[in-house]
Amino acid sequence: MYIRQAGFMNQTTDELIELLAGKIRSSDKGAYDDFFRMMYAKLSGFAMTYVHDQNLAYDIVQDAFVILWQRRAGIDPDKSLKSFMYKAVRNRCLNELRNRSKEVVSSELAENQYKNDEAIEIESEHPLGNHFREWIASLPERQKEAFELSRYEGLNHEEIADLMNISTKTVNNHIVAAMAQLRKCYQQYKQNNQQN
Numbered sequence: 001m002y003i004r005q006a007g008f009m010n011q012t013t014d015e016l017i018e019l020l021a022g023k024i025r026s027s028d029k030g031a032y033d034d035f036f037r038m039m040y041a042k043l044s045g046f047a048m049t050y051v052h053d054q055n056l057a058y059d060i061v062q063d064a065f066v067i068l069w070q071r072r073a074g075i076d077p078d079k080s081l082k083s084f085m086y087k088a089v090r091n092r093c094l095n096e097l098r099n100r101s102k103e104v105v106s107s108e109l110a111e112n113q114y115k116n117d118e119a120i121e122i123e124s125e126h127p128l129g130n131h132f133r134e135w136i137a138s139l140p141e142r143q144k145e146a147f148e149l150s151r152y153e154g155l156n157h158e159e160i161a162d163l164m165n166i167s168t169k170t171v172n173n174h175i176v177a178a179m180a181q182l183r184k185c186y187q188q189y190k191q192n193n194q195q196n
Contacts, residue, residue, distance in 0.1 A: 050093035146174035
């Protein structure tokens with residue numbers, strides 16, 4: 001593996017990505033391969049949160065990596081390559097969702113509504129983890145996105161701000177508001193269970 005050969009093993013992930021970005025910009029195929037291995041699974045999981053189709057998610061991420069290699073000379077050394085890739089994948093996912101036919105979307109919505117109606121009946125059998133997922137899903141869209149990018153994707157406030165095209169202060173506000181809402185839902189859940 002290129003990282004071991006180059007002696008980069010003691011670097012933090014962000015420092016390592018920064019080093020790899022410089023090498024990719026200089027057309028270093030080994031650095032590109034290592035960056036691909038480092039980010040592919042995370043980016044695929046991220047794409048899945050949008051498109052809910054594993055094969056499509058894989059295709060979107062692979063396309064993003066192909067574009068990265070084609071445009072490697074334009075990599076900005078002052079910007080996070082990790083953030084750039086999350087943004088590229090997110091944009092491709094949103095384009096894919098926009099391009100789906102209205103009939104397919106309507107059909108999926110109807111099917112999901114039916115599944116949701118069934119889920120309400122058996123909700124009491126699910127562990128607390130499922131409640132948290134529901135509470136997160138019920139957050140306002142931008143709050144949910146900022147929270148998930150922070151907690152599940154491990155992006156810092158600057159990377160999230162770049163990805164969402166908002167200020168770091170707004171990112172912080174979204175995450176704080178999301179945490180407050182989740183705490184409120186949890187307290188309500190505890191209170192309801194104590195009364196039963």
